[in-house]
Amino acid sequence: MKFFAALVDYLPAFGHGLWLTVALTFIAAAIGFIASIPLVLAILYGRKAWKLLAKGFITLVRGTPLLVQLFFIYYGLPALGLRINPFVAALIGFILNSAAYQAEYLKGGFLAITTEQMEAAYSIGLTKWQAVRFIIFPQAFRFAIPALSNEIIYLVKYTSVAYIIQVPELLSQAKFFASDTFFHLETYLLIGAVYLALIWIVSKLTDALEKKLYIPGFDISHLR
């Protein structure tokens, strides 16, 4: 078939696109997760100024369209003398978003924990930060795993938006290929299948993580 013949020539480009999509997803998820921890701690336990700062950040990120943010970073910032390559611009946008959303999901996990846990921690002499670190956070994280897993799945799909600021990720490659070869139907069917496969892999990975971290009594099935 002509389509597959054309595809073979483009395979390296598709490979590169896939690689960028995967890199955007996982770097944004990982750094976003790390950044979400101080965010949620500031919101729940921080002094007023930190709390306001964290809440302001989340409001801003969640309250504006992702595309507006990406345009601002990629097209807007150069006006301030900050020229950023497309991949890095997209990455920054996704990290900020993922941090904000993951902080919200973690917060949900924290709220599922009774105040008695904190009191019990204090009662044996732990300090507030020890209590958060050893008692509250580990439980909150477990409660948040399903939501955090979903966040990664969303990220896989959101990365396709990066095509609009010239990141040569998977969708961009598909677009080039389709407009070069006019195999629009076949191309987008194929690319849809690739995203589906990626998301299947992600959900298998997060299921495995959930299993590995399983603790009796943390069945979140009753919360679903």
Place this chain on the structure above:
Amino acid sequence: MNDILVRVENIRKSFGKNTVLDGVSFDIRKGSVKVIIGPSGTGKSTLLRCINMLAPPDSGKIWLQDTELTAKGTDLHQMRQKIGMVFQHFALFKHLKAIDNVALGLIRVKHLDRSAAYKKAMADLDKVGLAQHADKYPAQLSGGQQQRVGIARALAMDPLVMLFDEPTSALDPELIGEVLQVMQTLAKEGMTMVCVTHEMGFAKSVADEIIFMEAGHILEASPPQVMFSNPQNERTRSFLHKIAELYGETL
């Protein structure tokens, strides 16, 4: 007198407009067991939570030996390990095995090295009869077993005094005995204890004094013999009758 371990001096505590403790005072002697009884919402839990400063009183003083807990600048984290607390709903750390629940404070607060901490934690679990359940998570234990882990967790810190807040009221009747038995043993060994409980059998056999609280006041405080045979206050009398009916105890 230096055998007074805890001194509670005229403490008051309100939540908004709701005055929960309205001038409560008493001393706890080393090795004594106090049982606090009283209707729901009277401030019994709040009183216990004041003693270890989980709910600092609005006014009044609390002393643990020579340290005034209510004084500004007191290192409460340091002091709280000397005051064990056992919770109505156990409040075990749900993500940690029984042994880790007990060992955590030894490692993080007392800074024992891991092997010493686990050895001590195991000894404390053994004391409450749960050595063979050390590797279970709270969700895998019965209520009575969970509460005994809670007692072991408090004991591990070698507290000077233990506070019990209705330790058996969330338990099925057939599980109450095993917890009371552990408490009884502790009392016999000389542990200083303050117990909010309506288990009158326990009160009769180990309490040195029973405190009847109502509406944020201590209405009556006397040894069990006196309290049960000849309560001074009409309110005490009728409350004891109510408990007797509820718990089927003959007083």
